[in-house]
Amino acid sequence: MASRIPQLQSKVTEASQVVANHGSSFYKVLLEQNKHYIQDPPTIEKCQTLAKQLFYTRLASIPLRYNSFLKELEYAKNIVKHRHDLKIEDVGFGALFGLECFAWFCGGEIVGRGFTFTGYHV
Known part of the structure; x- marks a missing residue:
């Protein structure tokens, strides 16, 4: 096991060098590909508005998720009733x-x- 530690250290060093060399270009490409999701200008008010929209959208989806849960529960009850099948x-x-x-x-x-x-x- 101790003989594998230098090998592991060299692999970690190699991986960190790849990230250091290509990390910023990956970041730029990622932002460029997803720029349609970025709000411009990025203000605190806009972030607060988006947070409220997310919260209330999640809140509005509770009845749909509850109905889906009830369907799953009914399916499970049906399986228990017909367990011999x-x-x-x-x-x-x-x-x-x-x-x-x-x-x-x-x-x-x-x-x-x-x-x-x-x-x-x-």
Whole structure:
């Protein structure tokens, strides 16, 4: 493992040089390609107006998202009612999804405790 550290350091140095050399040109190209999204002039008032528009647009979309949630919930209820018609593949996908959710939860708990498994800091 220790023999790989210089190799890793050289790769990181090489990558940082590429970013240093090409970063500003990438930034300029990115801004040029997306200039139709940029508000001119960029004033504080314009930023506040855009923030309010985003907030109220999100607020207005709540009923649509709620109706979509109700449709998904109805679909899930329908699956539970007709569970005898399920194929083993569907059950397997559901089990894998549940396992993935549990794994992300456990990973989040470990990260939240500072990467300790017991919860005690040494």
